[in-house]
Amino acid sequence: MSLKIATWNINSVRLRIESVVRLLDHHKPDVLCLQETKCPDDLFPEKAIKAAGYEYIEKSGQKGYHGVAIVARVPLEKASIKRFCGKEDCRHIQATAKGVEIHNFYVPAGGDEPDPEINEKFAHKIQFLEEMASWFKNAKQKTTAKRVVVGDLNVAPLEHDVWSHKQLLKVVSHTPQEVELFDKVLASHKWIDVPRLFTPEEEKLFSWWSYRSKDWQASNRGRRLDHIWASPAMDGMAKSVTTFTDARSWEKPSDHAPVIAEFKL
DNA sequence: ATGGCCGCCCTAGGCGGA
Numbered sequence: 001m002s003l004k005i006a007t008w009n010i011n012s013v014r015l016r017i018e019s020v021v022r023l024l025d026h027h028k029p030d031v032l033c034l035q036e037t038k039c040p041d042d043l044f045p046e047k048a049i050k051a052a053g054y055e056y057i058e059k060s061g062q063k064g065y066h067g068v069a070i071v072a073r074v075p076l077e078k079a080s081i082k083r084f085c086g087k088e089d090c091r092h093i094q095a096t097a098k099g100v101e102i103h104n105f106y107v108p109a110g111g112d113e114p115d116p117e118i119n120e121k122f123a124h125k126i127q128f129l130e131e132m133a134s135w136f137k138n139a140k141q142k143t144t145a146k147r148v149v150v151g152d153l154n155v156a157p158l159e160h161d162v163w164s165h166k167q168l169l170k171v172v173s174h175t176p177q178e179v180e181l182f183d184k185v186l187a188s189h190k191w192i193d194v195p196r197l198f199t200p201e202e203e204k205l206f207s208w209w210s211y212r213s214k215d216w217q218a219s220n221r222g223r224r225l226d227h228i229w230a231s232p233a234m235d236g237m238a239k240s241v242t243t244f245t246d247a248r249s250w251e252k253p254s255d256h257a258p259v260i261a262e263f264k265l
Numbered sequence: 266a267t268g269g270c271c272g273c274c275c276t277a278g279g280c281g282g283a
Contacts (some may be wrong), residue, residue, distance in 0.1 A: 011282085012272060034283085064273050065281070110283050121281090154283070169268060173283060190268065210283070211270035221266095225283075255271075255282085 002239075002265045003098050005225055007150035008247075009046070009106070009208075009256035013037040013069065017045045019250055024052045027244065027260055030074050031097050031150035033104035037067035037150045043243055044069065060090045067106050068093045084131050085124055089253045098265060100234075105132075110172040123155065124173065129181040136188040146265070147231035149191060152256065154225050155182040157230045158196070160204045161224035191229035194261050197240045207243055208256045216248060237263040 006029040010016050014032055024032060032054070037044070039061045046057055054071045058079040063069035067090045070076060076095040086090060091106045101188040108128050111121030139145075157179045159165040168174040187192065199205045206222025212220045230238060 015272070036272095109281075111281085112283085164266085171266075171283080208283075210268080212268050214269070223283075253273095 001098060003031070003100055003263045003265055004260065005031045005033070005034070005097075005102065005148060005150060005228070005263070006100075006258050006260040007033045007104070007152075007228060008256060008258040009035040009152040009226060011036050011038070011254040013039050013067075014043065014045055015049050016252065016254060019247065019252075019254070021048055021052045022250070023244070023247060023258055024049070024071075026052060027258075028073075029260060031070060031072040031076075031102060033102065033150045034071070035067075035106040037061050037069050037103070038064055039067055041125070045140060058093055058095050062088075062090050064108055066090045068106050070095050070102065070104055072097050074098060085127050091128070099146055100265070101145060101147040103147065103149045103151075105149060105153060105155045106227045107132075107152065109154050112172060114170060114172045114175040114177065117237075124203075125172075126177070126181065129155075129178070129185055133185045133188040136185065136191075139189060142189055142232065144233050145228045145231060146243070147189070148234070148235050149229040150227065150259075152225055153182070153227045155179065156223040156225055157182045158201055158204060158224070159246070161206070163204070163221040163223070164207070168223075173225060186229070190232045192232070192235060192238070194228040194230050194238045195224075195243070196260060198241045205243070206261050208254070211255050218244070221252055226256055226259045228259055234263060237265060239264050
């Protein structure tokens with residue numbers, strides 16, 4: 001049995017519903033995890049997604065900001081959401097597909113100033129990552145459960161996960177404090193960084209390019225903010241990973257590209 | 266490195282993104 005799972009920060013699911021359907025038609029993942037849906041649950045564009053053959057939809061949205069959803073053409077079971085940092089801001093949803101427990105995250109971006117003392121958004125991000133680490137550390141069946149974490153984790157941990165390591169060391173998403181915490185979350189469940197199994201650490205690998213570049217491909221000042229992790233029980237199961245950069249050039253694109261992984265279960 | 270960009274919202278400038 002195989003599982004093909006895609007993750008995509010869509011930056012408004014209603015504005016880009018045609019792009020969502022286009023991705024589903026093109027790649028036919030079993031499961032697509034969306035972030036930044038920016039859509040209350042009662043306005044989620046279920047009809048178009050179901051018409052594309054994705055009948056199973058779990059979502060946690062709110063008006064205007066954040067929001068996550070899991071859509072699938074295979075049954076989704078045991079859906080639930082977890083709140084972080086005492087907020088109800090729709091940054092996590094999980095469901096099980098083909099026996100794999102899938103966690104879809106949208107980690108806070110963290111604002112501009114990488115100092116929790118003066119920037120409460122950065123403090124929120126730090127606390128969020130800390131809570132992720134303690135949650136996973138206390139998880140049951142860590143060596144036996146098939147689990148996947150996907151989503152916009154808003155941290156580019158490795159030197160070649162950003163266009164310029166040196167120039168981004170003090171830029172939120174790539175600061176040493178965030179990278180250290182990111183590694184702590186990884187270690188909390190011995191997660192496997194799946195895309196890096198297929199692209200060596202010394203090669204550039206990005207999933208996000210700012211809207212502010214005139215030509216995102218020419219400047220290529222990207223960052224790898226979107227991640228796919230697999231639990232130790234899935235060691236050896238990952239067969240391929242694609243960063244579907246074509247979608248970054250579609251009309252009215254999201255600033256993130258979909259990342260797609262295929263597992264042999 | 267910032268910001269020349271985006272999308273949202275009690276429609277228009279402020280907020281959040283990263």
